[in-house]
Amino acid sequence: xxxxxxxxxxxxxxxxFKSILIISWAVVVLLPFIILLSGALKVNESIYxxxxxxxxxxxxxxxxxxxxxxxxMLNYVFNSIVVMSLTVALQSCxxxxxxxSFARLNFKGRDKIFLMCMFVMMxxxxxxxxxxxxxxxxxxxxxxxxxxxxxxxxxxxxxxxIIRQFCTYIPNSYEESAFIDGAxxxxxxxxxxxxxxxxxxxxxxxxGGIGSWNDxxxxxxxxxxxSKYTTQIALRFFTGQFTSDYPKLLxxxxxxxxxxxxxxxxxxxxxxxxxxxxxxKG
Amino acid sequence: xxxxxxxxxxxxxxxxxxxxxxxxxxxxxxxxxxxxxKFIGSSEYIGLTNFTNLFNDNFFISSLRTTLLFxxxxxxxxxxxxxxxxxxxxxxFPGRQFFRSLYFMPIIMSAPAIAAxxxxxxxxxYGLLNQFLGLLGKAAWLGNEALAxxxxxxxxxxxxxxxxxxxxxxxxxxxxxxxxxxSVIDGAGLIKKIFYIVLPTITPTIFLILxxxxxxxxxxxxxxxxxxxxxxxxxxxxxxxxQTGFEFGKFGYSSAMSLFFSLIIFAIMLVQWNMKKKWVHxxx
Numbered sequence: 001x002x003x004x005x006x007x008x009x010x011x012x013x014x015x016x017f018k019s020i021l022i023i024s025w026a027v028v029v030l031l032p033f034i035i036l037l038s039g040a041l042k043v044n045e046s047i048y049x050x051x052x053x054x055x056x057x058x059x060x061x062x063x064x065x066x067x068x069x070x071x072x073m074l075n076y077v078f079n080s081i082v083v084m085s086l087t088v089a090l091q092s093c094x095x096x097x098x099x100x101s102f103a104r105l106n107f108k109g110r111d112k113i114f115l116m117c118m119f120v121m122m123x124x125x126x127x128x129x130x131x132x133x134x135x136x137x138x139x140x141x142x143x144x145x146x147x148x149x150x151x152x153x154x155x156x157x158x159x160x161x162i163i164r165q166f167c168t169y170i171p172n173s174y175e176e177s178a179f180i181d182g183a184x185x186x187x188x189x190x191x192x193x194x195x196x197x198x199x200x201x202x203x204x205x206x207x208g209g210i211g212s213w214n215d216x217x218x219x220x221x222x223x224x225x226x227s228k229y230t231t232q233i234a235l236r237f238f239t240g241q242f243t244s245d246y247p248k249l250l251x252x253x254x255x256x257x258x259x260x261x262x263x264x265x266x267x268x269x270x271x272x273x274x275x276x277x278x279x280x281k282g
Numbered sequence: 283x284x285x286x287x288x289x290x291x292x293x294x295x296x297x298x299x300x301x302x303x304x305x306x307x308x309x310x311x312x313x314x315x316x317x318x319x320k321f322i323g324s325s326e327y328i329g330l331t332n333f334t335n336l337f338n339d340n341f342f343i344s345s346l347r348t349t350l351l352f353x354x355x356x357x358x359x360x361x362x363x364x365x366x367x368x369x370x371x372x373x374x375f376p377g378r379q380f381f382r383s384l385y386f387m388p389i390i391m392s393a394p395a396i397a398a399x400x401x402x403x404x405x406x407x408y409g410l411l412n413q414f415l416g417l418l419g420k421a422a423w424l425g426n427e428a429l430a431x432x433x434x435x436x437x438x439x440x441x442x443x444x445x446x447x448x449x450x451x452x453x454x455x456x457x458x459x460x461x462x463x464x465s466v467i468d469g470a471g472l473i474k475k476i477f478y479i480v481l482p483t484i485t486p487t488i489f490l491i492l493x494x495x496x497x498x499x500x501x502x503x504x505x506x507x508x509x510x511x512x513x514x515x516x517x518x519x520x521x522x523x524x525q526t527g528f529e530f531g532k533f534g535y536s537s538a539m540s541l542f543f544s545l546i547i548f549a550i551m552l553v554q555w556n557m558k559k560k561w562v563h564x565x566x
């Protein structure tokens with residue numbers, strides 16, 4: 001590992017300078033989180049004070065209780081969880097089958113098809129929103145969760161990419177010996193490959209899950225009943241509602257952010273390595 | 283292995299999905315862009331009228347301008363800043379893991395969530411940014427067209443730095459040790475080390491970051507939607523396309539716009555790929 005330092009005597013000054021920068025960026029990163037917490041806990045006190053009061057006078061969870069009881073925030077969180085779980089489940093199945101096939105099975109046109117799929121995925125999503133809406137309308141799927149789950153679940157290119165990459169590291173010997181033992185391709189896939197894919201599937205689940213949780217455009221377009229809103233759409237709705245009571249909006253944001261944050265604290269390494277794996281070999 | 287026709291079966295859900303939800307919509311979009319289809323009512327073929335109307339549409343031009351400026355500045359900063367931070371914490375020091383995990387946090391927040399928080403940060407009279415800059419009562423970040431792009435850029439940089447930061451951290455680990463040591467023996471200082479060895483080695487990563495970051499910023503939709511509903515100059519083209527289709531009901535016109543939008547993005551990508559040979563080195 002090379003070192004970011006000058007070679008000579010200025011090392012101490014340089015280390016001091018570096019430390020200031022490192023801590024400064026840490027502060028910049030933390031600020032919005034602190035504002036979120038501080039504001040959400042403010043009751044009977046204006047968030048609009050000069051200078052900004054970092055520690056609330058009488059911190060209380062009233063805003064959270066209000067947002068949960070009167071504005072049914074947990075309903076929206078539940079909706080998001082449902083959509084996310086179904087999407088991730090579908091993605092895991094489709095991506096593992098496809099990723100393995102593109103990596104290991106030989107069939108005519110395999111690589112061409114793979115390239116075509118990757119190419120198509122690069123086309124901006126905005127081009128599809130209106131046609132998709134018209135299609136979903138014909139299918140009578142408007143105002144259901146189906147348009148949120150099926151397109152993302154069936155066409156998760158990142159997932160296919162990750163699984164395919166991972167499969168190239170599985171030694172051929174596993175499949176070959178099973179083949180010799182008389183197993184057919186189905187059995188090889190389900191009993192040998194799938195268990196081996198677990199680490200990669202975790203990455204796919206994390207990336208796909210977060211993508212689904214954070215999805216904003218699709219729920220915005222398709223969900224019309226307020227009861228069906230997902231967390232992100234609820235936030236947009238609240239942004240219009242709470243213009244005069246900002247702490248309540250922040251309480252809603254805190255609830256929206258909490259599940260992912262909690263998951264992150266528990267699985268840090270997994271999160272970071274999932275994001276990294278998309279960047280392998282450009 | 284022999285010819286596994288079963289492969290076709292295994293990839294069929296994925297390929298079906300791509301055909302149904304990506305390929306078909308694009309083709310349908312091309313058809314729609316040549317009509318004047320509205321949300322309610324019949325549609326007639328009007329040829330390229332939608333496209334010619336684009337150039338007389340002031341809001342199209344202004345949202346395109348906002349999008350291009352935003353993409354330009356956000357991408358530049360999002361390419362450079364994460365690299366600087368990755369270099370900053372490259373050395374092993376106690377607490378390095380902690381800071382790495384900390385620096386990853388912003389991207390955990392969804393775009394609507396962080397944009398909601400920034401509504402307050404950007405407040406003209408009480409917001410933290412103005413408190414920090416001493417511009418209270420003066421700089422209306424979300425109420426002034428001149429400040430629209432900066433407000434989007436600041437938000438994007440805070441939110442998305444971790445994505446590229448992580449890629450740079452991984453790339454820096456692959457910088458060959460021996461070349462660095464040889465250069466130190468030759469008396470190379472820090473600047474030389476960075477510019478002549480580190481940067482050339484990580485050019486593939488820089489390229490990947492440039493391409494993905496630009497594409498993502500060009501399509502930015504959630505930030506303007508939450509910050510102030512696309513008013514005062516924050517509307518990106520993505521947002522205007524959405525508005526035209528789903529708020530104004532002009533499906534045909536919106537489709538034409540998004541087609542034109544795709545062409546712009548492709549053009550940018552083409553330029554980037556063509557320039558790739560000139561500066562990206564693999565396995566130097």
